[in-house]
Amino acid sequence: MIIGLLFYGIILSFLALFVRKKYNFLRWIIFSFYIFLTLFLTITIGKDSTYFETFNLISILNFDLSLNFRITPLGWLFTLFTTLLLFLTSIFSIVKNKNEDAERLINFFWFILIISNTGLFLADDLFTLFIFWELIGISSYFVISPGWVSSFRAVNYYFIFSIICSFFMFSGIMILYEGTGTFSIQKNVLYFISLFENSPLNAIFVAISLIIGFFVKSALFPFHIWPAQAHAKAPDDFSSVLSGIIIKYGLYRTILFFIPLFLFIKEYPVNHIMVNNIPLFSHILAWSGAITSIIATFLAIESNDMKKLAAYSTVANMGYITTALFSLSSFGIAGAIFHTINHAIFKTAIFLSIAAVKYRTHETQMHKLGGMAYKMPVTFLTFLLAIISAAGIPPLNGYVSKWMIYQGLLSSKFPFLTLAIFLSSTGAFMYLFRALHSIFLGQLPEKFDNVKEVPFLMQIPMYILMFLMVSIGIFPQFVINLINSVLTSYNISNINIKNSMIFSPLSGIDSVKVFLAFTGSFILAFILYLIGKPRKHVQPLDTYTAGQDPADFNLTRELYHFAYKFYGPFEHMFDSFRTDTKEFYDSIERKINEIGGYFRDFQSGSIRGTIYTFMLSFVLIIIYWWLL
Amino acid sequence: MNQKELIEYIKNNFKGIENIKSIDEKQFSITVQKERIINILSFLKLSNFKELALITAVDWIKEEKIEVVYILFSYEYEQQLIVKTYIDRQEPSIESIKNLWEIATMYERDVHEFFGIDFIGNDDKRPLILHNWKDIPPLRKDFDSLKYSNTIFGKFKKDKE
């Protein structure tokens, strides 16, 4: 039935290609209908992991390559929330893509992306995983840069990184395949664990080949530059998919492979170096997550483009998730998975509101915007709620997962990791407020006076996302039950919940009481507000300007909006050790071009030169043979 | 060079300089015809009377004359030189010394506002200190400040009587 779904998707994607430009909203309706179908099916199939399906492609040269799918609780959970968010973004993009120029191509590749998204999460064997992984790499590449010259520069790092990681994974799979003889994930994971005993050298090679994919796809420390580039240029609604969903694939695969491995080593630490009873390798990964989150936070504080800011905040959140994941405590892992879901939700909300602002104002530089809240209240509310939950502030969904991450880290005694996470989450609050202020509050520039709210069809996903954030914030137990089912599948101890009261080794919280406390105090504030004398509405420019009438020194509302270099002095603190990793990759690229250029001129040298080189190289081979 | 040598030096280097008077051992004044004002000032600037302290004017209503006063100062000689010229009161106009000293534009703008002197070459005629002024320049002798104050600010006095 899954294969029927995928096959049907492929047909639809080709069908959608032939819809004429005039009815292009029809193309996007087909698109969102298909995602709704996948969403509906994932819910109806449910979590029973006995559901198995196979589709035999070909069997040649003693390889029997077939796409087979199985519903694992983890896969099901990831499919559920990714398809839900994709569905919301597709509703948003029906209206947005009315007059895009290359939208026929975007639609086609986005279709393939959806198909491979479900395929990847429900894949049962490594070969299917690799096929869909490759498809995602290629299609997301083409959606980000459909024919715009400028965006090729932005995407080339993303493209190179994803190819490197997919082919390293390919070699890893091959080594595992040679060992187990089949591609199926369960057997290979067990073999992978046993590999560490008998041939550690190759085990490390396979581990590295899988870890590189994780590092690249979830944009951890050395590879943290591609999201900012890719997001700035990607079409706006796709960047919410890019940072909401595509960045999670690396994480999914790591959970498949490395969590069972590290848990196994945790129980039987035969000859592994253990650092406060977790393997050294997972300790390094946790630290890489922490470092990424700190670096990404400070980069986000400096960025002036709102999409770059959101991209860096995604990288920071991925940093939290990796740290929590590799702290290997039950709360840590549950918190990581819960934070992935929460992060997907509030990040899609942030990106959709940014896309709405860009749809209306065609402007991404934050200091040129301002005062959008007065004109676009719904977008402002979504952005506000998304910021509250992104900063982990209690009534909304961000805080539950952040609290669980803290419980996980503290209960397994990681003082400095918790400090790093705490530093980056306060930093998150800094740049998120900056975005809220410079885009939505402050002074509305004159040129945006006639900006209207986005059409209703674009507002539906915003309402749904707001509802999601609030409901998960108040009643997290529904999602935690799902996560518990995932934890049991990896036989990690579950989180005990007694109707909305979550107990952890350190302390318990009851999110309903938290919400009650907040509403109670809000009512108290409202009563006080009514006691005071009624307030009078005043024009935006009527502010305290030390007695000088603004009209005198021709002050326009645009000049009066303070948003450029919001944390200027704070940034100067880090001037001394500011290394630009993009500069580092550019230098590598230049070096490669240089070497290539050297060889190229070498080729087109004079005729006499060729003969000398020919003879010389021949002699060199003999010498080389002699040395060997 | 003390003051006497300075006075000698100026007397025999320049013609068209009327009464040179030394006010006290640190100050002395000269009066010059209107036409020669520019080259005298530029000469004085070269012989290190570097600083133009002030430009102001005095309204001699009886002689129908307005006296334009330039006060120069020299750090080297520690002497203050007051250069005076007399111009006609009806259409008072004099060459602007904007390109000798940058600051002169501001002083000339102020003197123009308060005395109505038209400085040729300095077209910056915007009001500087007075607010929304429509009358004749206030520091002219024929301007009756009390009457002005009573008419515009003194409304309460009339109600009292």
Added chain:
Amino acid sequence: MMNNYIVRFLIGSLTSIILGLLYMGIGRKFIARIRRCYAGPFYQSFIDVIKLFSKHSISHHWIMDFGIMMGFSGIIATVIFLPIGNFYVFPDMKGNLIIIMYFMTIGYLGMAMGVSASGNPNSPIGIGRALALMIGYEIPFALAVILLIFANGSSLLYNIIQTQQGSIYNWNLLKYPFAFIGTIIALQGMLGEQPFDAMIAPAEIASGPMVELSGKFLGFGFLQHASQIFLETGIITAMFLGGGTIIGFFTKQLFLYLLTLSIASVFPRFRFEDGVKFFWTIPTSFVLFQLILFLIKR
């Protein structure tokens, strides 16, 4: 059960407001005494608040009203989770430290959103300074929190207080003196007192965020500051001075507040980036030293 919570909620919030204002009044008299003059009666801040609520006010947009209210309610909601003496509003959630730390940010976010909707550039400059300072003093405070959680194996203030019962010698103040010093300096930043009050610098940015707050909005600002004093001093008494019975708890809070005021009245103002640098070097090294000592000992 429902009205029981409402009553407990009212007790919790009103005590924080009243006592907060009381501390402010006593504080003002204390500072006046240092300056050799007699400030108004100790109930002066009550009068100020009532006067403010009696004045008319202006607002630039409904977001400004919503923001100020949210700010105030955020702080009140945090106080709900604070152990006042040995009274807890929610008996089964006895003062979870991490929740308190995150709830405080609602107060900041609400106030920040409200004032930045006012359109005056002074307020976002002030808020930017406040947030940058926040990332400064959060580090030593977080380190102290981590240290105590490791020491007591639980992040509930209730357990932290239990371990400090009995005589004065087993107060955390004496067990971890350096951590206490670091936290006191962090408290100085949290309350926005003199060395770190770049955010509401009246001379430079016309009292920063509060520039457009008139009448009852300024009243909300006052109440928020008052309950913030109560909250922050309350947390530190619970963490380090073993919050005793109701009276003991209040006197310790007052002692802490007057300590910060005495520091405040003798120090000029930091530029906020130097403030952040200061926070990341001196108090953090104190608490770090204590943490390392603790880790070695364990």
Added chain:
Amino acid sequence: MELYSTKKLKDEGFEQILNFFRKKSLWMLHYCTGCGAVELPPTMTSRWDMERFGMGPMATPRQADLLLITGYLSLKSLKRVIYTYEQMQNPKWVIALGSCPINGGIYYDSYSVINRLALYIPVDLSIEGCMPRPEAIIEGFIKLMKQIENGEAVGYKKYQENYKWYKQNQDSVLKREFPVLSGEEK
């Protein structure tokens, strides 16, 4: 020139109770116009300590109740005083220090200094003296507090009632179209 009778605009009932609190915490706008500003620091600090009466300097007109005009007002500074006064919130009071705001003082015949402040903004209390000493200022504050207590300090209501008259006076001075001395009356 008695345009208003304090009786008609007197505060009654609930406002009277609030006045008790308003009296005890008067916040002064730190806006020093003329030469009287130098008198204020001693009144604020420990020598005469106006904080005893709950009074304190405030940075912005929004937060202040009391506007202190300390000395003569030229036309340009009058424009700013009016703009700040309108930014303050009711109930608000104005105290004029020195004789210049009353009758122009030593600048009675100047072409740019206004002779009587009361024409342009309602003045609740004037303290004479060519810059009254801090004791006189404190005395003035106490007198204003008494006025507020029995509800007579109602300058702001007067401004609202006779807003047109005040506006006309202000325009006559600030927005003149015709020369003054050329004889024809505007």
Added chain:
Amino acid sequence: MNYNTTVLLIIIPILSSFLVYMPVGLIKKSFKIIFLATILFNLLFSLKIFSVVLKYGNLITIIGNYHPPFGINLVSSFFSILFLIALYIVFLISAIIFIFKNDTKNNQQKISSVLLLYLASFSEIILTGDLFNLFVFFEIFSISNIIIISLKNEKFSLKGSIKYLLISSIGSALLLFAIGYIYAILGTLNLAEIALNFEKISFFSKCFIIFFLMGSILSELEVFPFNLWISDSYAGAKNFVNILLSGISCVVSLYIFIRMFFTIFNYPSISLYSYNFPLDIKLLLLTFFSLSIIVNQLVALTSKNIKRILAFSSAATISTILFALTSGTKSGFSSAILLIISTIISKPLLFLSSHQITKGKMEKNLDSFKNGINRKRYFSILFIVSAIFFTGFPLTPAFFGKLMLFYTYASKLNYYTYFIIVIIFSITVEFFYYFRMIHKLFIKDETERENKNIKNNLSISYFVSGLTMISILIIFFIFPNIYEKVITKMSEEIFNQKEYIQTILKLGEK
């Protein structure tokens, strides 16, 4: 089994290459008919031989009734005939392009005769069983190559052809030297005979032979230090010549390499051990080929001219094939064959479509690809599909080739495994510049003047040849198990040297 008619495959082309000059009857353009007739004859006849081979296994043709160890004989085994058929198809396609489209009307006659010689030479190389015979036709092969390259008589092609001339002449000199040496030691020149008693000769002479034989064909194989002629000759050659070069000449040298290494030296179990300097030939070859892969890919990445990029990418693929062959295992060999199949089909197609896309443009660099999608829609799609097939998108033959390659190096799990990183680097670079080219097709070209009047003169020959190639690719994509049977059969045949020797020598004694 004795089957003498295969020699016709060689004689007919040589004969017709002279016939072309004599005008047959009144038809003025008679040489065209003769030219096409010979090619078709060769193709059909080789198909017939293939059916016979299927029935009776290897076929031997004895020339002049001198039995193998003495006389020259042709061996048409399953592996060689299939190679021949594939090359004939590519030759046919390039011939169609050459005949119908070619504008240099006057010397078409001369070129067709050279092409026919070219045809004869490479069919003989593949079929021959005798080393000297191989040398002779190798000479003809390289000379005809030179002539074809220099057709366009402008700077690049002349320079390239001269370079090629020099290098191949040195190579053939080395080959001659090796033949002399072998004849001196073993006394025979028959491949089977040499293979039979290759073990006996001393270690030093074995190394001597290997190096000199290898040296001769390395220049053809476009391995790095010896492929200096590629950049000029490919850039300068005419379009149909490029197809020939990329399709046939590399593959022929590959065939020689396989034939030599696997049948003569019996590569996997070669014993090259001697006391004082143990030679691990596998490591030597691996490092040598990986160096050439990296360099070729780098040059392809950085060069701007389309033809040069495609040339160096084909050079890199051939070094990858060699890299796979040196693993010496069955799966390594099958991955090599898979990659060969994908190069034979998609590489000419790439050249063809890229030529068409950049037809109107002055200089043939990357920017001329701009806005290809709506300028030459058909050929851009052709280019994209062939690029995808060449780079090994999942489920294409090249992908399975790479799958096998990874498998070969993963299975042994010894220190050779770490050579995979070279392959990964080469794949990434390859993906990068191919996708850069595809991406350029979609980019809107600002400089292009919107003159709609460039009539899209779709030359039929290009259209037809493109269509045939695409259909072959699609067939291979849909029915992958066609080439599965072929590969298994080939690897069996290659890997048992004994059976090859028996068919020749036994027949000889009988």
